[in-house]
Amino acid sequence: MPLLEAAGISKVFGKLTALDGAALTVGENEFHGLIGPNGSGKSTLMKCIAGAEVPTQGKVSFINTDITAFTPTERARAGMSLKFQITSVLPTLTLYDNILLALQAQSSLLDLVFSRTRGALHDEVMTMLTQFRLADRAFDAAAALSHGQQQWLEIAMALACKPKLLLLDEPTGGMSLEERRVTGELLQPIKQHCSLVIVEHDLDFIRDICDRLTVLDQGKVLASGTVSEIQANRSVQEIYLRRA
Amino acid sequence: MGAVKQVVPADIGGESDVAMTGSGTARQGASLRKILPIVEGAVLVAALVAPLLLQDYLTVFATRVIILALFALSFDLVWGYAGIMSFGQALFFGSAGYGVALLARDLDITNIFLVLPAGTLIGLAFALLLGGFLLLGRHPSSVIFVSLGTLTGSYAADRLARGWYYLGGQNGIPSISPMTLGSYEFSEGSAFYYLVLGILVVVYLLCRFLVRSQFGLALAGLRENEQRIAFFGYKAQHLKAIIFAIGGAIAGLAGSLYAFHEGFVWPNMVGVVVSTQVVLYVLFGGSGTLIGAVIGTIIVEGVSFWLSDNYREIWPIILGLLLLLVILFRPLGLISFVLGERERVGSFGAGNKEKHDASP
Numbered sequence: 001m002p003l004l005e006a007a008g009i010s011k012v013f014g015k016l017t018a019l020d021g022a023a024l025t026v027g028e029n030e031f032h033g034l035i036g037p038n039g040s041g042k043s044t045l046m047k048c049i050a051g052a053e054v055p056t057q058g059k060v061s062f063i064n065t066d067i068t069a070f071t072p073t074e075r076a077r078a079g080m081s082l083k084f085q086i087t088s089v090l091p092t093l094t095l096y097d098n099i100l101l102a103l104q105a106q107s108s109l110l111d112l113v114f115s116r117t118r119g120a121l122h123d124e125v126m127t128m129l130t131q132f133r134l135a136d137r138a139f140d141a142a143a144a145l146s147h148g149q150q151q152w153l154e155i156a157m158a159l160a161c162k163p164k165l166l167l168l169d170e171p172t173g174g175m176s177l178e179e180r181r182v183t184g185e186l187l188q189p190i191k192q193h194c195s196l197v198i199v200e201h202d203l204d205f206i207r208d209i210c211d212r213l214t215v216l217d218q219g220k221v222l223a224s225g226t227v228s229e230i231q232a233n234r235s236v237q238e239i240y241l242r243r244a
Numbered sequence: 245m246g247a248v249k250q251v252v253p254a255d256i257g258g259e260s261d262v263a264m265t266g267s268g269t270a271r272q273g274a275s276l277r278k279i280l281p282i283v284e285g286a287v288l289v290a291a292l293v294a295p296l297l298l299q300d301y302l303t304v305f306a307t308r309v310i311i312l313a314l315f316a317l318s319f320d321l322v323w324g325y326a327g328i329m330s331f332g333q334a335l336f337f338g339s340a341g342y343g344v345a346l347l348a349r350d351l352d353i354t355n356i357f358l359v360l361p362a363g364t365l366i367g368l369a370f371a372l373l374l375g376g377f378l379l380l381g382r383h384p385s386s387v388i389f390v391s392l393g394t395l396t397g398s399y400a401a402d403r404l405a406r407g408w409y410y411l412g413g414q415n416g417i418p419s420i421s422p423m424t425l426g427s428y429e430f431s432e433g434s435a436f437y438y439l440v441l442g443i444l445v446v447v448y449l450l451c452r453f454l455v456r457s458q459f460g461l462a463l464a465g466l467r468e469n470e471q472r473i474a475f476f477g478y479k480a481q482h483l484k485a486i487i488f489a490i491g492g493a494i495a496g497l498a499g500s501l502y503a504f505h506e507g508f509v510w511p512n513m514v515g516v517v518v519s520t521q522v523v524l525y526v527l528f529g530g531s532g533t534l535i536g537a538v539i540g541t542i543i544v545e546g547v548s549f550w551l552s553d554n555y556r557e558i559w560p561i562i563l564g565l566l567l568l569l570v571i572l573f574r575p576l577g578l579i580s581f582v583l584g585e586r587e588r589v590g591s592f593g594a595g596n597k598e599k600h601d602a603s604p
Contacts, residue, residue, distance in 0.1 A: 050475065071382060076477030084475075090468040092585065093461075096593045101465045104458055105476035109486070112459040122593065139591065161476055 001064060003028050003195050004049065004165055009058035010219075011044050018044040019055070020219035024197070026165065026212075031187075031196045033206040033227075036216035037239060042199045043085060045216065046169050049197070050082040051075045063164065077106060081163035085170050085199075087150045091143035095134055095153055098142050099125045102160035124160075132156040132186060148179040152186065159190060166190065168198045172205055184209050207231075215239075279583050284535050287542075291441055295434045307437045309545045311501045314444050316525040316537040317451055318494035323523075324531030325455050326487040327467035328379070329391035332398030333495055333522050335374065336367040338514025339401065340496035341503035345417040348504075354424045360443075360500055367496015368489055375488035380481050384470055395516065402515030416510030423504040432505065440501055444538075447494060451534055454490075461592040463487060467532075528570050530577025533588055539579060 004026040011019040019041045026032045034042045047053040049060055051072040060068045067075055072082075089098055103121050104112065111117050129135040132152045137145065142153060151171055158166055171187075172180045180202060187196065187209055200206045206213065207227055214224040215236050223233045230236055291310070295303045319333045340363035347353040347362060378393040379385055385393075405411050412418070422429040430436050454460060465473040466483055474480045503509045512518060521544075529540020547566065551559035574580055576588070 052475075072471075072474045073477055073479055076475055082475050084472075088469055088472045090465060090472070092468060092589045093464060094591055094593075097461055097464070097591060100458070100593050101461055101473065102476050104461070105473070105478050107458065109459070112462055113454065113457055115457045115459075118458055118593065125593065141586065141589075157476070 002026060003030075003063060004197070005061045006045070006049055007059055007061075009045060009048050009055045009060070011041075011048060011053060012056045017219055019048070021058070022216060022219060022221055023224075024049070024214055024221075025224075026195050026197055028164075029191055029193075029195055030212060031191060031198065031210045033210035033213040034197060034199045034216065035203065035206060035213060036222070039218075040216040041219040042216055043169055046082075046167055046197065046199055050080065050167050052082070076161060076163075079162075079164035080167065081158040081161045081165070082167045083151075083154050083158040083169060083171060085173070087147070087154050089142040089145075089150050089153050089157065092141055094139050095129060095142055095145070096125055096138045098153060098157055099128050099160050102157040103128075105161055128156045128160055131189075133182070148175045151175065152183070155183075155186070159194070163194055165195045165197065168196065168200075170199055170201065172200060172202055180205055278587065280533070280535065280587060283539075283579070283582065287535060287538060288445070295437050300433065303434055303437055304432045305545075305549060307432065307440055307505055308502070309542055310437065310440045310444055311498050311505060312522075312525065312545060313538045313541040314440070314447060314501070315495055315498035316522055316529075316541045317444075317447060317534060318491040318498065319522045320526045320531055320534060320537035321451060321455070321494070322488055322491035324526060324533070324537070325460070325463045325467060326484060327470070328484055328488055329387050330394045330488065330491070331391045331516075331523065332374070332394030332396070332401075332519050333491070334514055334516070334518035335394070335398045335401050336370050336492040336495035337499035337502070337518065337522075338405075338509070338512075339370050340364070340366040340499035341509040341513050342405065342411060342417065343496075344500040345420045345503050345509045346411075348420045349417060352421075354421050354504075356423050356425050356430070359423060359504070360497060363500025363503075364493045364497040367499065368493035370496075371489045371492020372485070375485045375492070379484045379488060384474070384480060395519070398514060398519045399516050402511050405511040405514055412510075414511065416508055416513075418508040420503060420507050420509070422507075430504065436505060440505070443497070443501070447497070448534060448538070451494075455534070456590065456592070458592065460590075464589065464592075524567055526577075528567060528577060530579030530583070530588075532576075533579050533583065536577050536579040540577060543578065 002025045004024065006024045009019050009022045022041060022045050024045065034045065036042050044053060048055040051070055055068065059066060062078055062080060065078065067078060070078065090101065093101070100121060103124055104117055107117050126135060129138050132155065134149060134153060142150065145153060155168065155171060172183050175183065184205060198206065198210065210227060212226055213230040215222040215230060217239050222239065223230055223236050294306050298306060315337050319330060322328045322330045343366040344359045344363045347359055353359060374394065374397050378390050406414055422431050430439060455463065462473070462478060462483055465478065466480055470480050499513070525540040525544050526537045528544050529538065530536025548559065548563055551562055555562060570578060
């Protein structure tokens with residue numbers, strides 16, 4: 001049984017059909033890349049899965065539950081986590097507090113008011129910051145970070161929610177080559193406990209870390225399969241050549 | 245809440261090969277001095293000695309200011325901490341005032357241990373009703389919706405109070421009997437002053453505890469980016485409704501004290517004018533700091549009092565200009581002259597940082 005199954009997803013904005021019966025299936029501990037030319041509907045599909053957009057048609061199932069009508073909060077509580085395309089760390093808070101905020105998201109109200117989990121979560125916060133190479137900036141405001149570091153912080157925050165499925169929308173946008181390489185390294189270890197759906201323009205990056213790929217074109221799935229299958233696929237080569 | 249003295253050691257070994265731009269900023273924490281407790285202490289000392297130095301009629305005025313500061317705290321929690329634009333905070337303040345006035349008039353209930361909890365509950369109940377309606381939708385409500393909703397609520401209550409004979413119509417409810425404790429009657433003066441100051445201090449400390457807790461961190465997240473924290477799994481709307489209700493309860497407590505202190509309630513007390521006034525107190529002093537709300541109230545009320553005495557005709561214009569200047573040039577309020585951004589936002593894990601760093 002797949003972890004995530006989105007089927008027949010359509011999304012219409014006024015006269016624009018962004019998605020037209022797109023589908024995506026992700027298994028457990030699978031890294032799944034979502035690629036396609038600009039405007040092919042990658043981000044919209046991502047948003048429909050995360051709950052930021054409500055699909056006009058179609059059904060999203062997550063761990064055997066129909067979550068199509070779930071709010072983002074309910075999806076997060078079911079084990080889904082999203083890193084937005086535009087970084088949205090909380091700029092005035094320290095890095096430490098950004099992570100703590102994500103870690104404590106499902107604490108009960110009383111635990112929050114009486115700060116019962118503050119001590120217990122400290123080690124976890126520092127572990128996450130160390131893992132993402134941000135520990136020495138722990139008590140700086142997030143706004144002071146470079147763009148690449150903000151992306152890492154945001155991935156760390158998305159992971160802090162302990163998701164079963166992590167959705168990353170362009171995690172390496174605006175990063176240097178070196179930063180991209182490090183991002184790949186940072187993502188590898190999460191495979192043990194989490195699946196990943198990743199939207200990315202950097203095809204080398206995608207090829208290096210993903211197990212399977214789905215290619216979208218004009219809101220439809222053009223092809224879906226393992227990385228080598230997709231690389232050998234004629235029509236995929238064509239759309240990329242056509243645009244290039 | 246001791247002073248933050250040290251900085252986390254850079255214990256990540258050789259991993260700093262990746263663009264660690266400006267890693268020197270981590271050291272800034274070392275020179276961080278805590279300003280806030282000093283300001284809070286100074287205001288408290290000033291408030292404690294004020295009645296000894298002031299003439300009687302000024303003590304009465306000061307009591308009113310302290311009650312309004314309590315009211316300002318309620319708005320600051322809601323707006324400054326949770327980012328909910330409540331333009332109708334007077335609804336809770338005034339309805340509690342009317343509520344206790346009716347208790348005193350019709351049921352002869354003036355015992356402090358009954359009227360103050362009653363007023364607080366009235367504020368809480370109205371805030372739960374309005375907040376439930378405005379904030380608890382399945383999807384987050386827009387800032388405009390909430391601000392117009394609260395404004396409308398306050399305006400409607402004002403009109404209702406003016407038109408309702410039972411509530412005294414335009415004239416409100418005059419000559420409310422004094423609040424009592426056994427046979428003792430609280431009349432204007434030092435005793436009333438210290439009573440409300442004591443209440444302000446207790447409520448202030450409770451608010452301080454709340455906004456510095458992990459719940460306070462959730463509020464900060466709510467204020468900065470509501471959508472983001474919903475994606476973490478926070479029930480953002482519930483958090484908003486809760487803090488809105490707490491704000492309503494505090495406004496209710498302030499409103500009941502105000503009613504007994506002034507001895508009458510009138511429709512303005514639930515209306516838009518008082519709702520706006522409290523917004524000004526908080527913006528003037530500095531929203532998002534509790535002490536800013538208190539200082540803002542003291543200064544705005546103090547300056548209006550002095551101006552209305554000395555420049556009878558043009559004082560509202562002068563006051564308006566002053567407010568405009570502060571909001572234009574000091575959007576974070578007067579407190580930002582002494583308080584840095586870092587300390588204003590606060591740090592929610594700092595206490596543990598010290599513990600952790602001391603141990604290994």
